[in-house]
Amino acid sequence: MAPVASGPNGAFASNGAPAQAAQAPIDPTAARHEDKETIRIDSPNVTYSAEDIKSRYEYNTTHVQKSTNAQGKTEYVAKPVKSTYEFKTETKVPKTGLMLVGWGGNNGTTISACILANKHNITWHNKEGLQTPNYYGSLVRASTIRLGEDPETGKDVYVPFSNLLPTVHPNDFVVGGWDISGHSLTDAMTRAKVLDYDLQRQVAPYMADMKPLPSVYYPDFIAANQGERADNVIPGNDKAAHVEHVRKDIRDFKQANGLDKVIVVWTANTERYAEIIPGVNDTADNLLNAVKNSHEEVSPSTIFAVACILENAPYINGAPQNTFVPGAIQLAERHRAFIGGDDLKTGQTKVKSVIADFLVNAGIKPLGISSYNHLGNNDGYNLSSARQFRSKEISKASVVDDMVYANHLLYKRGAEADKASSAKAVAEKGEHPDHIVVIKHVPAVGDQKVAMDDYTSELCLGGRNRLYLTNLCEDSLLASPLLIDLAIMAELCTRVTYSAREGPAADSPAKPEEFQSLYSVLSLLSYSLKAPVVKPGSDVVNSLARQRSAVTNFMRACVGLQPENDLLLSQRLW
Numbered sequence: 001m002a003p004v005a006s007g008p009n010g011a012f013a014s015n016g017a018p019a020q021a022a023q024a025p026i027d028p029t030a031a032r033h034e035d036k037e038t039i040r041i042d043s044p045n046v047t048y049s050a051e052d053i054k055s056r057y058e059y060n061t062t063h064v065q066k067s068t069n070a071q072g073k074t075e076y077v078a079k080p081v082k083s084t085y086e087f088k089t090e091t092k093v094p095k096t097g098l099m100l101v102g103w104g105g106n107n108g109t110t111i112s113a114c115i116l117a118n119k120h121n122i123t124w125h126n127k128e129g130l131q132t133p134n135y136y137g138s139l140v141r142a143s144t145i146r147l148g149e150d151p152e153t154g155k156d157v158y159v160p161f162s163n164l165l166p167t168v169h170p171n172d173f174v175v176g177g178w179d180i181s182g183h184s185l186t187d188a189m190t191r192a193k194v195l196d197y198d199l200q201r202q203v204a205p206y207m208a209d210m211k212p213l214p215s216v217y218y219p220d221f222i223a224a225n226q227g228e229r230a231d232n233v234i235p236g237n238d239k240a241a242h243v244e245h246v247r248k249d250i251r252d253f254k255q256a257n258g259l260d261k262v263i264v265v266w267t268a269n270t271e272r273y274a275e276i277i278p279g280v281n282d283t284a285d286n287l288l289n290a291v292k293n294s295h296e297e298v299s300p301s302t303i304f305a306v307a308c309i310l311e312n313a314p315y316i317n318g319a320p321q322n323t324f325v326p327g328a329i330q331l332a333e334r335h336r337a338f339i340g341g342d343d344l345k346t347g348q349t350k351v352k353s354v355i356a357d358f359l360v361n362a363g364i365k366p367l368g369i370s371s372y373n374h375l376g377n378n379d380g381y382n383l384s385s386a387r388q389f390r391s392k393e394i395s396k397a398s399v400v401d402d403m404v405y406a407n408h409l410l411y412k413r414g415a416e417a418d419k420a421s422s423a424k425a426v427a428e429k430g431e432h433p434d435h436i437v438v439i440k441h442v443p444a445v446g447d448q449k450v451a452m453d454d455y456t457s458e459l460c461l462g463g464r465n466r467l468y469l470t471n472l473c474e475d476s477l478l479a480s481p482l483l484i485d486l487a488i489m490a491e492l493c494t495r496v497t498y499s500a501r502e503g504p505a506a507d508s509p510a511k512p513e514e515f516q517s518l519y520s521v522l523s524l525l526s527y528s529l530k531a532p533v534v535k536p537g538s539d540v541v542n543s544l545a546r547q548r549s550a551v552t553n554f555m556r557a558c559v560g561l562q563p564e565n566d567l568l569l570s571q572r573l574w
């Protein structure tokens with residue numbers, strides 16, 4: 001089943017890996033920019049030491065109060081509010097492990113091959129000619145941040161995103177993980193049918209010894225059609241023992257590879273939703289108890305969440321199911337552990353979080369968004385089962401909610417919505433565009449997912465605007481860089497601490513004991529996530545532009561720079 005392992009000229013290097021004919025130049029997205037350029041902030045608010053960067057940061061927001069005066073006129077009173085924080089970012093990048101749940105799947109094998117190809121700078125041929133490895137599609141590795149402008153030329157100055165703060169280079173991740181299928185990574189990569197054969201055959205020798213650890217398998221949570229893969233499972237029905245097993249796997253992996261940290265990402269099959277049952281998974285204690293009693297509503301992905309929280313390993317859910325039941329969020333808060341999710345925002349939903357934003361902010365009113373997908377990979381096969389599809393449908397459903405909510409001129413709210421005639425009224429959301437999502441499994445198209453959307457919008461004077469979009473996306477090649485980003489950003493978030501500077505000590509630098517970690521739910525990862533989990537009670541932001549500016553401005557705050565804005569006064573004033 002595995003690809004034949006011979007080099008471009010049939011030659012082998014001494015380690016059994018194929019010999020490379022000649023080293024190709026390293027792609028800029030894989031280059032170690034930190035070796036060639038540094039960024040230093042020249043400001044009294046920023047201090048550098050051998051261990052960290054500290055920034056004193058003024059956070060300016062606006063509080064708004066809405067009231068109705070005696071004449072019945074609504075008044076908004078907006079008040080600028082200032083708070084001061086000190087951020088501390090540890091600068092030593094730790095040796096980091098990336099453990100994937102579902103390592104033997106399309107994403108798991110593609111990430112592994114991508115990292116190996118970049119690390120060993122493996123070039124390969126396909127029908128387009130010679131290909132070189134890169135990290136295209138990664139926000140962290142392949143995009144830039146505008147640092148500022150050159151005062152002499154007035155030109156913008158951009159730096160690699162990965163370089164504003166020290167981040168793990170993906171080539172340095174030690175990759176491992178679990179899968180209910182015991183195929184070696186080489187065989188699993190062949191099964192996935194994602195990569196060009198010439199690349200497969202060259203990364204194969206590096207993967208031959210990689211074999212997923214047995215995993216937690218509760219057949220009720222994924223489609224029955226996945227049963228035939230499940231030949232590598234942790235035995236027994238004792239869920240508490242499963243948590244301990246996974247915890248030990250993480251510790252062993254850390255020790256065997258001399259790691260400082262391990263990040264765990266769920267890229268396994270989409271599970272059905274777990275029912276939220278009071279007394280079972282609604283609080284941290286109830287969840288721990290449910291695990292102890294092996295309650296049937298505790299899913300494998302939540303077993304991994306509990307294990308990671310208890311091991312203090314950041315855990316990201318790349319699939320749509322509700323892994324983070326309220327009890328899991330509370331448990332993470334209690335342990336000050338980091339979690340993030342849900343579901344990768346790769347193709348259709350990512351585009352939707354741009355198009356809907358554009359339409360609504362342009363004053364054009366989307367009336368209906370109809371989205372069709374068909375795909376032929378194992379993810380599609382699993383999603384052909386109704387309960388697993390439902391998880392995906394839910395995660396795709398809310399993506400335009402915040403944009404619609406932001407424009408009460410176009411979309412009526414509350415009671416008024418019931419009277420709306422041009423678009424469907426949804427009781428709890430107010431007036432809302434019709435929004436449907438269909439996913440079909442078509443084996444013939446393999447990993448080449450086809451996503452088709454129809455945006456029907458209302459223009460002035462009763463006009464209609466129809467926007468049709470077809471996106472042929474290589475699913476796993478879109479998803480893998482996102483998973484890499486999630487792991488890099490989660491790791492970075494573990495190195496940032498802050499202290500709120502208020503009261504009598506406001507002007508003095510924070511003492512070491514005054515710094516605390518970021519909030520457990522890493523909503524800063526939202527850019528890569530379809531249905532972001534956020535702090536309970538806060539609003540979800542789906543707009544891609546807002547998500548990106550949140551993360552870049554957060555990084556700027558860590559180095560004492562004000563948020564980026566497009567005021568560009570130098571262009572507007574004499």
Ligand SMILES: NC(=O)c1ccc[n+]([C@@H]2O[C@H](COP(=O)([O-])OP(=O)(O)OC[C@H]3O[C@@H](n4cnc5c(N)ncnc54)[C@H](O)[C@@H]3O)[C@@H](O)[C@H]2O)c1
Binds near residue numbers: 105345377378475479
């Ligand atoms: N590729 C994308 O564009 C994309 C986008 C958004 C979300 N996702 C989600 O990412 C996940 C992975 O996608 P994929 O294309 O790699 O799917 P895949 O089916 O190829 O891989 C999933 C792997 O998980 C394994 N698995 C199932 N249950 C497991 C468990 N309990 N423990 C360990 N391993 C288990 C399977 O054996 C399989 O190897 C899916 O849930 C999918 O919905 C993918």
